[in-house]
Amino acid sequence: MVREVQDFPTPGVGFKDVTPLLADPAALRQTVGELATWVKGRNADLVLGAEARGFWLGSAIAVEAGIGFIPARRPGKLPPETVSASYVLEYGTNSLELHPDLIPAGSRVVIHDDVLATGGTVEAIRKLVEQLGGVVVGACFIIELSFLGGRERLAGTDLHALIEY
Numbered sequence: 001m002v003r004e005v006q007d008f009p010t011p012g013v014g015f016k017d018v019t020p021l022l023a024d025p026a027a028l029r030q031t032v033g034e035l036a037t038w039v040k041g042r043n044a045d046l047v048l049g050a051e052a053r054g055f056w057l058g059s060a061i062a063v064e065a066g067i068g069f070i071p072a073r074r075p076g077k078l079p080p081e082t083v084s085a086s087y088v089l090e091y092g093t094n095s096l097e098l099h100p101d102l103i104p105a106g107s108r109v110v111i112h113d114d115v116l117a118t119g120g121t122v123e124a125i126r127k128l129v130e131q132l133g134g135v136v137v138g139a140c141f142i143i144e145l146s147f148l149g150g151r152e153r154l155a156g157t158d159l160h161a162l163i164e165y
Contacts, residue, residue: 001027002143002163016143016165018114022056031162032057035112035140036064038160042137044110046070046103048129050096050121051077053114057142061112070103072096072125083131087124096121098128105133116141116161119150126157 001021008015021027039047039061048070049058055071062069075084075095082097103109109129111122116139126136136157144150144161151159 016115016145018053018056018142021142031142032060032064034162035142035160036061038140039065039067039110039138042110042158043108044137045107046109046134048072048098048103048109048111048125050111050113050125054112056114058112061140070098070109072098072128083128085124085128087120094121096124096128098125098132100132103129103132103134107134108137109134110137111139112141113139114142116144116150116154116159117148119148119153122150122154122157126154 001024003017003020005015005017007013021031044067046068047058047062049055050072051074059069073096075097078097078099081100083100084095084097086093086095111125113121122139129136138158141161142163144164146164
């Protein structure tokens with residue numbers, strides 16, 4: 001259900017495309033269910049999804065787990081007031097913003113994105129959540145690219161991925 005696209009978005013990158021999984025109702029249902037079960041085990045209050053691919057399943061996981069969903073958006077996509085963090089990707093740099101009032105102090109947050117690569121996205125979001133007084137109780141993914149070292153970078157964070165490359 002995951003196809004690899006060579007040299008995308010840049011030469012040398014083997015992009016893991018989950019859109020076939022998203023298009024298959026049984027695979028999609030199973031994926032959301034398995035990730036939501038893991039999230040429920042963290043006793044979380046919120047799922048925070050990273051734009052844009054963390055939105056694909058993040059809100060569905062939150063609904064299935066019976067908790068709220070918060071988007072982490074690209075700069076300029078949320079009305080003020082926001083807090084932001086920049087980070088390095090395996091093939092570039094990026095920034096994300098959050099509404100600070102949506103993470104009350106003490107909130108237990110699970111971060112969701114489609115792929116764990118270098119860990120930069122989760123690291124940046126974790127810092128924002130902690131800056132706002134929330135507690136990151138884990139991060140979950142469809143795929144982990146273990147050869148990029150994200151798990152090591154995020155040592156101390158409870159991580160879960162359904163597929164590992």
